[in-house]
Amino acid sequence: xxxxxxxxxxxxxxxxxxxESWQDFPAAQQAEYPDEVALxxxxxxxxxxxxxxxxxxxxxxxQQMAECAAGKRFLLQGGDCAESFDDCNSxxxxxxxxxxxxxxxxxxxxxxxxxxxxxxxxxxxxxPRSSSExxxxxxxxxxxxGDIVNGPDFTPEARIPDPExxxxxxxxxxxxxxxxxxxxxxxxxxxxxxxxxxxxWVDHSSEAKEYREMLGQISDSLSxxxxxxxxxxxxxxxxxxxxxxxxxxxxxxxxxxRQVPRRWGWWNLSTHLPWIGMRTAALDGAHVEFCRxxxxxxxxxxxxxxxxxxxxxxxxxxxxxxxxxxxxLIHRMGAGKIAEHLPYLIEAGQKAxxxxxxxxxxxxxxxxxxxxxxxxxxxxNIHSEVxxxxxxxQACGSRLGGIHLELTGEDVTxxxxxxxxxxxxxxxxxxxxxxxxxxxxxxxxxxxMAIVRKKRGLSGASINQ
Ligand code: PEP
Ligand code: CO
Numbered sequence: 311x312x313x314x315x316x317x318x319x320x321x322x323x324x325x326x327x328x329x330e331s332w333q334d335f336p337a338a339q340q341a342e343y344p345d346e347v348a349l350x351x352x353x354x355x356x357x358x359x360x361x362x363x364x365x366x367x368x369x370x371x372x373q374q375m376a377e378c379a380a381g382k383r384f385l386l387q388g389g390d391c392a393e394s395f396d397d398c399n400s401x402x403x404x405x406x407x408x409x410x411x412x413x414x415x416x417x418x419x420x421x422x423x424x425x426x427x428x429x430x431x432x433x434x435x436x437x438p439r440s441s442s443e444x445x446x447x448x449x450x451x452x453x454x455x456g457d458i459v460n461g462p463d464f465t466p467e468a469r470i471p472d473p474e475x476x477x478x479x480x481x482x483x484x485x486x487x488x489x490x491x492x493x494x495x496x497x498x499x500x501x502x503x504x505x506x507x508x509x510x511w512v513d514h515s516s517e518a519k520e521y522r523e524m525l526g527q528i529s530d531s532l533s534x535x536x537x538x539x540x541x542x543x544x545x546x547x548x549x550x551x552x553x554x555x556x557x558x559x560x561x562x563x564x565x566x567x568r569q570v571p572r573r574w575g576w577w578n579l580s581t582h583l584p585w586i587g588m589r590t591a592a593l594d595g596a597h598v599e600f601c602r603x604x605x606x607x608x609x610x611x612x613x614x615x616x617x618x619x620x621x622x623x624x625x626x627x628x629x630x631x632x633x634x635x636x637x638x639l640i641h642r643m644g645a646g647k648i649a650e651h652l653p654y655l656i657e658a659g660q661k662a663x664x665x666x667x668x669x670x671x672x673x674x675x676x677x678x679x680x681x682x683x684x685x686x687x688x689x690x691n692i693h694s695e696v697x698x699x700x701x702x703x704q705a706c707g708s709r710l711g712g713i714h715l716e717l718t719g720e721d722v723t724x725x726x727x728x729x730x731x732x733x734x735x736x737x738x739x740x741x742x743x744x745x746x747x748x749x750x751x752x753x754x755x756x757x758x759m760a761i762v763r764k765k766r767g768l769s770g771a772s773i774n775q
Contacts, residue, residue: 327603329567329576332560338588339438339558339597341471342452343458349561351672352473357564359480361579362432362487365570371552371582372607374426376635378711379667380704384421385712386553387669389430390407391746392437395457398482403489405719406431409500410753411549413758414523420762425553432487433555433581435563436477436743438589445614458559462744462774476562485578490551497550501528521755554609557584560600567604575605585609585640590675593623602628609638613675618658625662638667640714641699645691650700653679656706661681669712670699680734681724686747689727693760700764713761717749728753
């Protein structure tokens with residue numbers, strides 16, 4: 311073990327943890343496979359298939375997350391609520407990447423600090439459900455648990471959990487990550503060619519105008535720099551992208567968890583950044599047991615039901631040595647609840663750890679039903695939660711180091727409000743999500759600009775500076 315490795319140690323070597331030790335703990339939100347032999351077969355294949363990410367990428371992300379916690383970087387995590395196998399196509403992947411790149415440019419420029427880009431993609435295929443069964447017109451079937459488990463159609467065939475889907479999920483994730491890597495390494499993210507990541511259908515939008523003005527400024531500064539240096543600034547031709555998903559389906563996570571040559575410990579190589587969802591954060595539960603033993607950075611979603619004691623124990627269990635870059639708390643309270651619940655959780659976090667990275671998910675606490683019955687979220691609530699989060703952290707002597715969003719590059723109408731003031735009526739036009747409502751392109755950019763304004767306002771900097 312080299313000294314850097316020792317620094318990042320998280321599980322004592324005499325511990326009882328193994329990649330399958332979670333199976334001795336109560337596992338919430340797992341699929342019930344009727345054919346266990348088929349499940350074992352898929353798992354075995356998953357264990358033999360190549361990993362999707364590498365341990366050194368994970369280490370690099372941990373270091374960057376430590377810097378986010380220290381206020382030197384800002385983390386932007388975003389993507390679909392749930393990826394679908396059908397949406398594993400070049401248009402959807404490219405458009406999602408474009409929005410994330412544009413938002414990150416706005417943040418880099420406005421916050422004057424590097425942004426860590428983390429996609430909710432290449433594995434975000436498993437979903438927690440409030441009920442394990444769904445009844446329609448007197449017929450009861452297993453709930454849809456995400457494409458990695460079963461299909462969304464309300465038929466017995468589609469809803470039976472199929473372990474073959476674990477392998478399809480792995481392949482779709484590999485295709486997604488492969489395409490993202492080729493794009494960002496191959497010049498797609500090149501600052502000299504921002505037109506590559508322009509979305510044509512939003513030419514008229516006021517956000518697009520402000521965004522292009524900013525790009526113009528960046529481009530001028532770049533030309534100036536390159537004239538001075540007498541050469542192109544190569545580092546600006548590519549960016550880094552990390553992947554993340556909810557570590558919900560523990561057989562899938564186990565299947566890609568392995569040891570690597572010359573490095574200590576176990577790594578979940580299905581993603582860089584797995585997170586524990588709000589419904590699976592029980593201290594004595596299987597998800598916490600699984601996550602405590604892997605060396606990836608871990609996110610934990612915390613909602614209004616989280617207590618100070620519970621959070622303290624989670625921190626002690628998942629990061630006993632208080633290693634920088636290991637834990638990210640993603641609070642998702644809702645605009646009406648954050649002021650009441652966040653302060654005591656921050657206080658508990660400050661007592662238990664010096665290294666926590668706090669990020670805000672302003673989506674999941676603000677879900678409501680529109681008049682038509684579909685799930686929606688109001689932009690004003692999303693904006694308000696982010697804005698309050700910055701203020702509360704500052705007032706508590708803490709720091710908000712990032713943001714976690716559900717968004718898409720497609721022209722959808724799933725969240726109301728925003729500059730175009732989408733109404734409940736507009737939701738009918740282009741509502742595509744089978745799970746949670748996402749910010750569309752304009753709403754995403756608008757939120758990125760709002761973050762810049764808020765953060766600069768709080769630090770006393772003027773907006774035009
Ligand atoms: C999600 O991120 O899609 C999700 C289910 O979140 P949470 O666990 O916060 O409800
Ligand atoms: Co969601």
